[in-house]
Amino acid sequence: MGIKLTVKSGRSETVPMQNVGYSPSELGPEILSQVEASGVGSFWATDEHGNLVYLSPGALASLGGSAGKLLGAPIATIFVDAEDDEEQTNIRPLSFSVVSKSKIENQIVQVQAPSEVDSGRQNPRWWRISGTPFFDQDGIFRGYRGNCVDITLEYRHQQDVNRQSQFDELTGLANRRRLNGRLKTILSAYQAAGRSCALMMLDLDRFKQVNDTMGHPAGDELLKQVGDRLKSLVKDRGEVGRLGGDEFQIILPDFDDRGELGNLASRIIQLLSQPYSINGRRAMIGTSIGIAIAPYDGLETTDLNRAVDLALYAAKESGRGTYRFYTAQLREEAARGADVQDQLRDALEKGEFKLNYQPLVNPHDGNVKCFEALMRWDRPGADNISPAVFIPIAEQSDLIVKLGDWALHQACMDATKWPDRIRLAVNVSAKQFMTADFCKAVDSALRKSGLNPSRLELEITESVFVGEVDSVDTTFAKLKKMGVRLALDDFGTGYSSLGYLKRAPFDKIKIDQSFVRGCTESGDTNPAIISAIVAIAGALGMETVAEGVEAMDELELVSERGADLVQGFIYSKPIPQEDLIERFDKGLHSFTPDGPPRYRSDRYTSYRKVGLIHEDHYYDIMLRNISKSGARIEGLADVPVGTKVVLDLGGGQLAVAKVAHSTPTSQGVEFEVPLVNDGTNGLVTSRRVSPYALAEAGMPLAALGPGSYPMSQVEDGEKLPPKFVQLELGSRAA
Incomplete structure (x- = not known):
């Protein structure tokens, strides 16, 4: 039937x-x-x-x-x-x-x-x-x-309606709505599974300049090309989206290694900094990148977005064209940045800034050929603020233009008191360079001081090449007509190309210190890069300066490779004007190199309290300095060489290390896994203790904060007595 x-x-x-x-x-x-x-x-x-x-x-x-x-x-x-x-x-x-x-x-x-x-x-x-x-x-x-x-x-x-509401009409990338939905879904699922997810936020540097000088259709075409480049690099490892304007975002599921993320961010910066062809015209931009990682930096969509926003802001403050990982300290720095900006305005009016001068020396005879003016902020009755802090903050506003004009006038006045054969180098920010009155400011500084224009060198960073280049060429032509010299600073780290270098009327190229540091290490490719830069400069009739030389083996290498001048601590730190005049009065016009015989990994002075874990005991120690490969610590007595320890650097960063040498009160340790660059020459561990692991051990599930996470606090059972004597930490930590 x-x-x-x-x-x-x-x-x-x-x-x-x-x-x-x-x-x-x-x-x-x-x-x-x-x-x-x-x-x-x-x-x-x-x-x-x-x-x-x-x-x-x-x-x-x-x-x-x-x-x-x-x-x-x-x-x-x-x-x-x-x-x-x-x-x-x-x-x-x-x-x-x-x-x-x-x-x-x-x-x-x-x-x-x-x-x-x-x-x-x-x-x-x-x-x-x-x-x-x-x-x-x-x-x-x-x-x-x-x-x-x-x-x-x-x-x-x-489906068609949903697609229109989920994807950016201009670039075809995911839009803000889709990105937020995807991130929310991923974080919810990954929290249950104990997985990680990285978030990158990108902001295009100098995009507004392209829009203003070449028109909005050209800006739209540029955004499309940026989207295509990002997709070609990220591929199927994540989802690329456009939040709006010139902001992009990348969701990278199952990424938490900061070494890998830093490498990817560097490749993105390099790729997006290459020239763009738009309707037969060339444009150049750059990008800054902020990076945050769940669950370490946030468990919810709102928290992770806030974290990556702060990281991007920090990257832009660091000079643009770089990346920055989120850390809990960035919240404090953002609040402090607003205070510093307010103080900067008052400091300029009160005359709290001064200039120090670092020599550029001929490595063959030790004679100084030029001094670079470097700004310092001496605050009466308060700690000084580093230029690495206040210069990026000033660049976020028009204050950098006022500071730059002051430095230009003051440096020209100071240089008139030097021997006539010694030149003056003054840094010029991209924002200052692009102002309509910049050439007038240079002319005013020369006339008021009476300095011969041929003694003045203006150091221009590669970021001035971003955007439409016609106005840059016009400014260069006016400056050369005045008779001043032009130097290209930090060559090889930003946006310039060899084609533009051929057109620009530079007298000098400064080889960035990133190519000098570590150039003597086995297998390093930087010596070849240094040789290539020197050869290009020589062919174009330009002088070369090797920046950041600190060790004798570095000095020997850059000299052999043909660098005309050397700048760095190997000869001198920046010198106040009054000390320079005293040297000249004594007839001292040369410098003798003085530094360690060999380069070693950069060590950053720290003097901050951290933790040390040995067996099941937790000690408070002082971190004196730190490098990628190791650190100097103090606070424990008589720790034997070969002892294995774990340094708790805060924020879930646990670095396994071994004591390489020891004194009665301090130790040098070598890391089992090298630290990685945080994007601004700071050092961080590639991986961190997962909040999921801490939760399993008894701590509440939460994003990692700024404090320490001693594993001894989450371990059960009876503890053995401590092996080492805890010393009173030095007052330098204060």
Whole structure:
């Protein structure tokens, strides 16, 4: 016995009823046909095993095929949950409902038409289905009885609408709405699974200049090219999106190694800094990147977005064209930055700034050829603030222009008291250089001081090349007409290209210290880069300066490679004007190199309290200095060489180390895994203790804060007595 089904083609097909679980009279075929004809919906049924055993004529008609291709197959393989459907984000998967024999209500599924399956074509249909589990009089489950409505046209239209609301119309990248939704979903799922997710935020440097000088259509084309470059680099490792304007975001699931993230950020900066061709014209921009990682820096979408915002702001404050990882200290620095900006205005009016001068020396005879003016802020009755702090803050406003004008005038006045053969080098910020009155300011400083223009060198960073280059060429031409010299500072780290270097009228190229540091280490490629820069400069008739030389082996290498001048602590730290005059009065016009015989990894003076874990005891120690490979600590007595310890650097950063040398009160330790650059020459561990691990050990689940996370606080059991004597920490920490 069976049911005779008739489809629109006129062909009839009989479906066996022995597996359906109820008689034709129970189905009420005439009533069902009438209901179906009214357009309310069609009908389906399964057996007790979840296999499809019935489709009404209307259902078959919507698929354009025969029941034989579908009947007998598991319902979960025929009806597939629709992907990325916003209406169903909180609905359980169909397979779960079937297994649990629960009710199915208005669930959207994808159904593949049998004829399309046979031909290999893909023309899926979407149905909205409902179903009720059917039990016989003995309470035995006999299958599902349900109805369905073909919503293919409606669903496809909704997909188009959703796409428009989820993707950026200009670049085709994910928009803010989609990014926030994706991040929220990922963080929720990953918190349950104990997984990590990194978030990068990018801000284009000098994009506004391109927009203003080349027009908004050119700006739009530039944004498209930026999006294409980002997608080509990130590939399937994450999702790239545009938040709006010139801000982009990248979601990177399962990334938490800060070494890998730093490398990726560096490649992005390099790629986006390459020239762009727009309607036959060339434009150059750069980018700054902030990086935050869940769960370390935030557990929720709002927290992680706030963290990556602060990291991006810190990267831009550091001089742009760099990246910065989020740390809890950035919140404090952001608040302090606002205070420093207010103090800067008063300090300029009160005359709290002064200039020191660092020599540029001929390495072959030790004679000084030039002094670079470096700004210092001496605050009466308060600690001095480093230029690394106040210069980036000043660059966020017009204060950098006022500071730059003051430094230019003061340096020219100071240089008139030096021997005539010694030149003066003054740094010029990109913002100062691009002002309409910059050339007038240079002319004013020369006239008021009486300094010969040929003695003045203006050090320009590569960031001035970002954007439309015509105005840069015009300014260069005016400066050369005055007779001043031009130097390209920090060459090789920013946006310039060899093509532009050929056109620009530079007299000197300064090889950035990043190429000098570590150039004597085995396998380092920097010596080849130094040689190439020297060769290019020589071919173009330009002088070269090697910056940041501190060790004798570095001095020997850059001299052999042909650098004309050397600048760095190997000869002298910056010198106050009064000390310079005293030297000149004594006839001292040369400097003798003095430094360690060999380069070693940069060690940063720290003097901050950290923790040290040995066995199951936690000690307070003082971190005197730190490098990628090791650190000098004090605070413990007589620690044997070879002792394995763990330094708790705060914020979940645990560095496994071994004592390499020891005195009665201090130790030098070597890290098992080198630290990595945080983007601004700071040092951090590649990985951190996961908040999930801390939660498992008994601590509340929370993003890592600024404090220490001693593992001894979360370990159970009786502790052994400490092996080492804790000393009173020195007063220098204060």
